Amino acid sequence: MSEIAHFINGQAVSGVSSRRQDVFNPATGNADKTVILAGENDVDDAVRAAKEAWPEWSKTPVLRRARILDKFKNILWERLNQLAEVISSEHGKTIDDAIGEVTRGLEVVEFATAAPTLMKGEFSENVGSDVDSHMIRQSLGVCVGITPFNFPAMVPMWMFPVAIVTGNCFVLKPSERDPSASILIAEWLKEAGLPDGVFNVIQGDKIAVDRLISHQDVKAISFVGSTPIANYIYTTGTAKGKRVQALGGAKNHMVIMPDADLEMATNALMGAAYGSAGERCMAVSVAVPVTEAVADALVHRLAPKIKELKIGPATDSSSEMGPLVTAQHLQKVVGYIDAGESEGADVVVDGRNFKQDKQGYENGFFIGGTLLDNVKENMSCYREEIFGPVLSVVRKNSYQEALDLIHGHEYANGTAIFTRDGDIARNFMQDVEVGMVGVNVPIQFQWLS
The missing domain is CATH 3.40.309.10 (Aldehyde Dehydrogenase; Chain A, domain 2)
Structure with a gap:
């Protein structure tokens, strides 16, 4: 039975936690894989890797950051079916639905490649006597994405492309029910030229979430999931002074x-x-x-x-x-x-x-x-x-x-x-x-x- 690990600082990492959880193929009902569930020390390692990568990444020219994402986009297009098959095997959705999911996520990657234009600042001359005003856009630092099981590729792609192209570093906590897509994404980002530590994946459950949303080095959090958890993440994260986007349930x-x-x-x-x-x-x-x-x-x-x-x-x-x-x-x-x-x-x-x-x-x-x-x-x-x-x-x-x-x-x-x-x-x-x-x-x- 294969084991799904974390992806920290550019490589697969098992971490120190001994906790594991089965990953099922919903079509057969069989547990084909196990996923490692992170402890607090594993989360700290992922956040540390992102924090250490941020100074250099934030100073990388935005055009160069966009080119890396553009190469990642091309890799995704070439391997779209491979990612769709992995999604289907762990989530259960049809291949057509999985392809549609990846395609929709790719639109955000395409949007993010326009960052050289989107990141432009503003200038106002003489806002006061001999005073000019400049507005520039700067990255925050370490950003976190906590994503649901129903779109293991699309929802992460709502988040990390914009975060990293604007100079932030990212830690993704995907659903433990279908975690493999996140590892493929991490590997392909590295193949596209993304420096180690800029994008990290921490597998886990509530222990990982609680550590991420309260970690002093995390500056912003994006979440998609149920309304009770959205409320919990929003209140906890904002109480710690973090920027939080929390999307909950629907009818x-x-x-x-x-x-x-x-x-x-x-x-x-x-x-x-x-x-x-x-x-x-x-x-x-x-x-x-x-x-x-x-x-x-x-x-x-x-x-x-x-x-x-x-x-x-x-x-x-x-x-x-x-x-x-x-x-x-x-x-x-x-x-x-x-x-x-x-x-x-x-x-x-x-x-x-x-x-x-x-x-x-x-x-x-x-x-x-x-x-x-x-x-x-x-x-x-x-x-x-x-x-x-x-x-x-x-x-x-x-x-x-x-x-x-x-x-x-x-x-x-x-x-x-x-x-x-x-x-x-x-x-x-x-x-x-x-x-x-x-x-x-x-x-x-x-x-x-």
């Missing part, structure tokens, strides 16, 4: 108006709710049809499509949806379906009954797509983020009721409306208190651009 609604193209809306929901088995923060997990007639028609169209989903391992190119990431997460999702049923929701399509019959994959963490109808606002399947292939239908009688529903929920990453009415679409964009809004598109991006 994304899609409103279907009476004049909507129902076939378009149905197809959009299939990808948005069940793509990547619902394990993404921009998944549409709530459909809000306006009027009973629209709701009945929508459910009637959705149910057969959900039942026909091709569910299987990433190694099968015909698979449209893979397994969930762990057995524990599978049980959590099943628990939400159980709760929805017991609280009065109608289980129109029941994914709990799905059995994988492909040889060698019978013990994988598979679940079928699930459709819950007549869901109410007080149900746990509506209030909480499920992070699985479960779509809840909440019926409303008017546009205003649908809008009030969205505004009444604790979470809101994005939202969408399907309508043929230009006035309704514009009003929705203006009225809805959500940052990302789609009109006749289910989620606010496409994988391949």
Whole structure:
């Protein structure tokens, strides 16, 4: 069984901690690897390497830093399939979803290569008598990224390209559920010419996180994950005087108006709710049809499509949806379906009954797509983020009721409306208190651009 180590100061390091955790292939249910879980001393080593590399790296011309990232970008393009296969083997998502993830992350790398322009300062002459004003952008020092299991390549690439191209050094703490992608990224950055210590990977759990967010030499933290942990990291990090960006949970609604193209809306929901088995923060997990007639028609169209989903391992190119990431997460999702049923929701399509019959994959963490109808606002399947292939239908009688529903929920990453009415679409964009809004598109991006 292979072991996944840290990457500190340009090389793989086992560290001093004796703690280990199994890494599973979600499609087979087998533990194929183990990952080292860092202790505080290991974290200190990673931060020290970054701190020691920072003075020289911060003085490296920004054009040279951008060229290294440009070379890294080319390596990523050339080995995109290799990285996608590693992601699929540890996360479970289909190869197409994994390729889409890497491609999306690459867009941030491409953006970061524009740093020579983006880093330009400002100059104002005579802001006072014989006084000129200069504004320059300088790096902070050691920055930390703490990333979730659902996008083991894309979310880190939201963070480190911009951090390192602007002269910072970086310590990444990826999810211990699918850690291998982070090591490939580290190795390829080194191959692209990144100096040792500028990018480091520390594998671990809460012990590593707690040390990172309280370490005196860490200047800034970026986090993506659940809301309780986001709150914890934000309050702890800011109390220590650090700059913190903490992104938490989501519950994304899609409103279907009476004049909507129902076939378009149905197809959009299939990808948005069940793509990547619902394990993404921009998944549409709530459909809000306006009027009973629209709701009945929508459910009637959705149910057969959900039942026909091709569910299987990433190694099968015909698979449209893979397994969930762990057995524990599978049980959590099943628990939400159980709760929805017991609280009065109608289980129109029941994914709990799905059995994988492909040889060698019978013990994988598979679940079928699930459709819950007549869901109410007080149900746990509506209030909480499920992070699985479960779509809840909440019926409303008017546009205003649908809008009030969205505004009444604790979470809101994005939202969408399907309508043929230009006035309704514009009003929705203006009225809805959500940052990302789609009109006749289910989620606010496409994988391949």
